[in-house]
Amino acid sequence: MKKANFKKIAVDGVVAQNPTLKLVLGTCPTLALTTMAMNGIGMGAAVTFVLICSNVLISLLRSVIPNQVRIPAFVLIIATFVTIVRLVMDKLLPDLYESLGLYLPLIVVNCIILARAESFASKNGVLASAADGLFMGLGFTLALTLMGAVREILGAGAIFGIVLWDFQIGFFASSSGAFFTYGVFIAVFSLCQSLIQKKRAKKEYQLSMASQTLDKVCATDEEVK
């Protein structure tokens, strides 16, 4: 069995293949729940939990589930974990349960979870799948919380429910503001990524040039000797 590359899984999940900003999956809760930063953390935690559990179970069962019925089997596994999250959250965190509302049961049809089950957990080992679930969930949580913070600061003049100032731009709290903020976030993320890539390419170029000159120097050194 090939060894799982955990560093790559972590970087992919949180940054390089960020489910919200790069793959643009699970858009419905992202748009609907980012009016408050706290919602991002709550939704992120729920999705991360479901993602880890379903990835582990699907990875364990990957040799048992026949290929033809894998999608219904995955959906059933995911639906079971969502039901667990829903019952637990209703009991322990009723306020958060209220604010997530309809979007909590809709985790079942969140494309992130089915996409990871299909493209990762059904092909990889248990530990790697658990790590993939954790970091993909973290990437989702981070993106949602960040976007929620921006919209809460601009739209409600507060952060995590703490009022900062008495200045509000209603646009960012409305549904059109959700689309606008998400669009700008994806564009900025793609811009940052291409800048980093350019920088890295430049660095590699310089390194290769440096090693070439070093080789030349060594060669001339030997000739002199």
Next chain:
Amino acid sequence: MAEFIMIIVSAVFINNFVVVQFLGICPFLGVSKDFKSALGMGLAVTFVMTITCLITYPIYVYVLTPLKIEFLEIIVFIFVIASIVQMIEMALKKFSPSLYNAMGIYLPLITTNCAVLGVAELVIDEAQMISLLGISSMNMGVAVLYGLFAGLGFTLAIVIMSGLREKITRLPINKHLKGFPIAMIAACFIAMAFFVFSV
């Protein structure tokens, strides 16, 4: 009659599924590149949403509630939706190949469309439906009507979006804004237009 009109206006415009309630965003962004496929997707979703309401509402009210197993609703609903979609696909293939060719490729995608599970979850929440539609009580007829017109609201939004995107693709746009970001910003203006209805 007033209630009937209220349901239509509320489902199609005031509480539009896509731009106000953020349900079914994935097909809204994914299948809105040209007018024809947007219309096909919209009508397929409308069809499935109506039938879903027709089946899940009685299941919840007459089976799950009397047996006190409401917590199983998510699992039951997703299975009902998956089977409905599968059955519609088989029926279309058998009886109307031309319709199947037009709608067929969108049908498998509909199972994981949150608009469908969303409407099934929404119509069983009686308190929310009453505040949303301004009606006196919830029943089977209202549930099915709501499913139908919420689906038509989805179709309206996705068709408007496809028109905008057909124009956008011809414009010179910064490469980082191309694709999803500019589609989101276009959606932002559609949302603004729909916002007028709720003021």
